[in-house]
Amino acid sequence: MIDYTPSEMMIVTAARALVGVRTVFVGVGLPNSACNLARRTVAPELELIYESGVYGARPARMPLSIGDPTLISGALSICSMADLFGLYLQGGRVEVAFLGGAQIDRFGNLNTTIIGDWEHPKVRLPGSGGACDIAINAQRVFVIMRLRRRAFVERLDFITSPGHLGGNGERVTLGLPGSGPQVVTTDRCVFHFDEETGEMVLSSLHPGAELAGVRGEVGWALKVAPDLRETEPPTEEELCLLRERLDPEGLYR
Amino acid sequence: MADKLMSMSDAIATYIHDEDAVAIEGFTACICFAAAHEIIRQGRRDLTLCRMTPDLVYDQMVAAGCVRKLIFSYLGNPGVGSLHAIRRAVEKGIPAPLELEEYSHFGMVGRYLAGAYRLPFFPLRSYIGSDLPKVNPHIRFVENPYGGYGKPPYGDGSIAVVPPLNPDVAIIHAQRADRDGNTQLWGLLGVQKEAAFAARRVIVVVEEVVEETVIRSDPNRTAIPGLVVSAVVHEPYGAHPSYVQGCYDRDNEFYLRWDKISRDEAATRAWLDEWVHGVQDRAEYVAQMGQGTWERLQPGQARAGPVNYGVYR
Numbered sequence: 293m294i295d296y297t298p299s300e301m302m303i304v305t306a307a308r309a310l311v312g313v314r315t316v317f318v319g320v321g322l323p324n325s326a327c328n329l330a331r332r333t334v335a336p337e338l339e340l341i342y343e344s345g346v347y348g349a350r351p352a353r354m355p356l357s358i359g360d361p362t363l364i365s366g367a368l369s370i371c372s373m374a375d376l377f378g379l380y381l382q383g384g385r386v387e388v389a390f391l392g393g394a395q396i397d398r399f400g401n402l403n404t405t406i407i408g409d410w411e412h413p414k415v416r417l418p419g420s421g422g423a424c425d426i427a428i429n430a431q432r433v434f435v436i437m438r439l440r441r442r443a444f445v446e447r448l449d450f451i452t453s454p455g456h457l458g459g460n461g462e463r464v465t466l467g468l469p470g471s472g473p474q475v476v477t478t479d480r481c482v483f484h485f486d487e488e489t490g491e492m493v494l495s496s497l498h499p500g501a502e503l504a505g506v507r508g509e510v511g512w513a514l515k516v517a518p519d520l521r522e523t524e525p526p527t528e529e530e531l532c533l534l535r536e537r538l539d540p541e542g543l544y545r
Numbered sequence: 546m547a548d549k550l551m552s553m554s555d556a557i558a559t560y561i562h563d564e565d566a567v568a569i570e571g572f573t574a575c576i577c578f579a580a581a582h583e584i585i586r587q588g589r590r591d592l593t594l595c596r597m598t599p600d601l602v603y604d605q606m607v608a609a610g611c612v613r614k615l616i617f618s619y620l621g622n623p624g625v626g627s628l629h630a631i632r633r634a635v636e637k638g639i640p641a642p643l644e645l646e647e648y649s650h651f652g653m654v655g656r657y658l659a660g661a662y663r664l665p666f667f668p669l670r671s672y673i674g675s676d677l678p679k680v681n682p683h684i685r686f687v688e689n690p691y692g693g694y695g696k697p698p699y700g701d702g703s704i705a706v707v708p709p710l711n712p713d714v715a716i717i718h719a720q721r722a723d724r725d726g727n728t729q730l731w732g733l734l735g736v737q738k739e740a741a742f743a744a745r746r747v748i749v750v751v752e753e754v755v756e757e758t759v760i761r762s763d764p765n766r767t768a769i770p771g772l773v774v775s776a777v778v779h780e781p782y783g784a785h786p787s788y789v790q791g792c793y794d795r796d797n798e799f800y801l802r803w804d805k806i807s808r809d810e811a812a813t814r815a816w817l818d819e820w821v822h823g824v825q826d827r828a829e830y831v832a833q834m835g836q837g838t839w840e841r842l843q844p845g846q847a848r849a850g851p852v853n854y855g856v857y858r
Contacts, residue, residue: 416635417620
């Protein structure tokens with residue numbers, strides 16, 4: 293059996309979810325590794341879009357920020373942020389977007405703004421960036437974040453980016469263009485969302501993860517898919533690409 | 546052609562006043578730290594700072610006590626973590642309380658666009674279902690006057706709007722300009738053009754001052770015309786520790802180091818004393834950083850092929 297880290301498991305699982313996708317809105321860190329891995333494995337047609345105004349990036353090194361100059365050299369197009377958010381995102385050209393957050397609830401709503409009260413914050417987080425716009429306009433949202441009790445909460449302190457809101461089709465009622473979060477990839481398991489209710493459902497456990505342990509990290513009564521599976525561990529090829537080509541310095545390992 | 550070339554110190558003294566709304570733009574790239582440091586040195590107070598990503602540049606200005614309010618969309622040290630000086634101001638009121646007005650990225654882009662187009666508002670498909678409008682009364686919803694058809698992709702009625710943003714001053718860093726301020730930039734374009742057209746006064750800061758003929762040889766690359774520019778400042782390495790495409794890389798070591806420095810109020814003050822108050826201008830900062838820094842940040846060459854504009858007589 294091959295040794296791998298929880299982060300590598302997350303990256304590989306997130307990459308596989310991109311099978312057949314053409315355009316992905318990438319974040320720095322784990323999503324960046326996942327998207328670059330997917331382009332070399334399950335989604336050879338994949339074009340990487342970065343909110344800084346980059347379409348079709350071919351980063352030659354691990355980008356250290358969303359606007360790293362390695363994303364510009366060799367890209368298909370560089371545009372203003374007005375064009376990126378107006379023509380690409382709101383124009384409906386983004387198939388999948390990766391998001392994460394400090395808190396997520398059972399409907400995939402995300403908080404990246406504040407812990408505590410907005411007027412009197414305990415912790416001031418970065419805020420929306422493009423996340424709110426992305427959550428509303430991307431065709432599908434894939435969430436990637438570590439499974440922690442303080443992050444998977446019954447009630448968000450602040451909704452920065454709407455997921456399925458209160459569930460039961462509220463996105464559709466409100467006329468949001470994108471279909472919202474589809475999958476949540478964590479370091480221990482994968483969740484999908486019930487098509488009717490919009491509620492998060494545990495769909496697979498990574499090798500070694502226990503159902504009880506996952507439940508213990510989730511702040512609500514977790515629903516479990518009847519066909520709960522074990523996630524396929526990373527293959528040698530995936531790990532080799534990650535370690536030797538994409539992140540040789542191990543920044544996100 | 547007017548000659549608007551002046552020193553940074555003269556440009557800041559002439560065009561930036563206490564209580565101004567100032568936008569030092571540039572998304573990750575081309576962030577004019579040189580101008581920010583001169584504003585700190587000249588002791589400007591009660592500024593309203595506008596910027597999509599306040600970045601280290603506004604963290605330093607907040608720590609230096611220049612700022613009353615921030616208008617922004619992402620308050621982080623990009624790729625590293627928090628902006629600790631700003632957090633200290635927001636969470637603890639040190640050195641002074643800081644008012645926040647926050648948007649999403651598209652909301653900030655929309656504000657600059659409305660400002661530049663002289664529109665009363667900019668509509669965008671965002672904010673529905675988000676708590677942002679609850680903490681920012683400037684984000685509002687209007688009914689689509691052409692509404693009622695309820696069909697995708699346009700929705701059936703309500704759409705978010707944001708008001709115009711017209712900063713008193715925009716400061717734009719770029720690769721090159723002529724002495725009139727016709728400015729060419731490449732790499733990330735951010736909201737540089739929109740912010741410049743929205744602002745009442747524009748200071749352009751460049752790595753290289755070139756002849757007008759250089760600008761005219763490649764007009765597609767001119768983002769900002771001299772028409773809207775008040776001052777041109779020649780300041781090599783003026784965007785360090787951020788980067789300028791093709792000129793120097795981001796000094797990521799510094800971004801990581803700032804994370805440690807800025808956690809401590811005294812260390813932050815000591816850094817400002819040494820690297821801002823302790824130097825006379827950017828040239829001295831560049832000299833003190835030392836040649837090793839600039840060699841470390843020097844990128845390799847990747848030249849674009851020339852295009853033919855044609856001669857039409």
